[in-house]
């Protein structure tokens with residue numbers, strides 16, 4: 463008998479969206495069950511019904527063979543089902559221990575026993591190998607630890623089945639590894655894990671079985687050891703996904719971006735970008751590899767005008783671009799796909815059409831004698847939706863209504879259509895689904911082949927190795943290696959540079 467079973471689940475939201483269409487699946491005691499599917503496939507909706515945040519329009523859920531109606535999270539917790547959401551739900555100004563103990567025993571009036579909360583947290587953390595600092599405030603700890611707090615909170619409430627909704631979307635590769643170690647130890651202690659993701663390598667690494675969803679339906683459930691990434695990708699997208707980019711050899715052209723001895727120090731005087739020099743040429747993608755937090759973000763922020771350097775310079779086509787703000791950088795034909803698209807990439811409430819011209823509304827053809835030509839804006843919106851395969855019924859819809867992948871396509875469309883010389887792409891496919899990743903990768907390579915100079919930063923080493931013509935490794939704010947990309951470049955070799963265990967000489971670095 464399966465531990466949990468869902469039978470013919472249908473969910474139609476009040477606005478008419480059919481998010482789950484007749485879904486049946488089962489979970490076995492002690493397994494790690496991955497649920498995969500592109501953004502909008504209906505994964506979170508299905509999980510919310512298991513956790514009592516939504517109720518099915520029709521269908522039945524059974525637990526250990528018994529029909530149950532899970533109409534509130536409280537009920538789910540009583541039944542031993544816990545869930546960690548995509549967006550954490552912790553109280554920022556409280557400590558780790560307070561968050562974990564909070565609300566478990568709702569004795570109104572009685573103060574929380576802090577000492578006991580701390581002790582319970584310590585014990586729980588040790589039992590499950592989930593390391594946290596009980597006395598730290600939530601707003602002072604890294605994302606990976608916040609997630610462990612959420613997991614411990616669910617375990618403290620007696621969760622036997624733990625649902626993790628895209629837990630790795632916010633994690634660095636190191637944090638992801640730590641999470642997987644913790645998941646394995648949870649299973650050893652008898653827990654059952656449901657794990658949502660759209661990263662197939664993670665599925666292959668951690669799960670026992672996989673259920674694939676597409677367009678509100680279940681495509682199938684397979685044993686992980688009997689499947690492969692290409693097969694899962696095909697099930698998810700509904701067509702063959704090649705995940706290889708067509709990248710013709712091309713000779714690099716003139717230098718476009720020249721960075722010379724660039725330094726950026728924070729208020730405390732620490733050099734986060736430390737005497738960095740490199741060049742990006744026409745017809746090439748220079749990929750920056752490195753463990754996150756080694757100066758990549760600060761380097762990009764300086765180059766895009768968001769921060770002022772403390773030393774050195776950067777030239778685009780021979781003209782200095784730094785220290786004059788983002789608009790000046792753009793006027794020098796530098797475009798930017800920002801790392802955090804929600805805060806820097808789009809105006810969520812603005813329409814798709816408006817977001818596509820947000821950087822150029824004040825110029826022809828959109829501005830005519832000081833007025834915005836709405837016809838031109840709408841026409842451009844419709845063109846871009848078509849050209850970039852943005853899944854949206856109309857360009858007048860708010861960008862915020864799109865899935866992550868489609869939002870990213872809006873940004874890519876906008877940045878590509880401004881005839882740039884240099885594109886700075888930071889984590890261009892983070893949180894984006896496979897179909898869109900394939901598309902964005904191919905677009906980046908096509909633009910490079912046409913002559914664009916591209917500086918690519920990604921925490922995904924596979925992505926950098928797949929796309930880049932040359933690789934540059936940053937460690938501790940410094941450039942420690944620059945090498946041509948090729949079959950002899952391996953993750954292991956890059957890893958040595960990334961962790962600071964190896965470093966090129968100045969001659970080696972200058973040679974490529």
Ligand SMILES: Nc1ncnc2c1ncn2[C@@H]1O[C@H](COP(=O)(O)OP(=O)(O)O)[C@@H](O)[C@H]1O
Nearest residue numbers: 475477479481500501502503504505506507508
């Ligand atoms: N509360 C809601 N009201 C209306 N529609 C929703 C709601 N939540 C999700 N949807 C829609 O349901 C579909 C499935 O969403 P979701 O379950 O979040 O997918 P996934 O987690 O696979 O990305 C999407 O089209 C989404 O826009």
Ligand SMILES: [Mg+2]
Nearest residue numbers: 505506507548
């Ligand atoms: Mg979701």
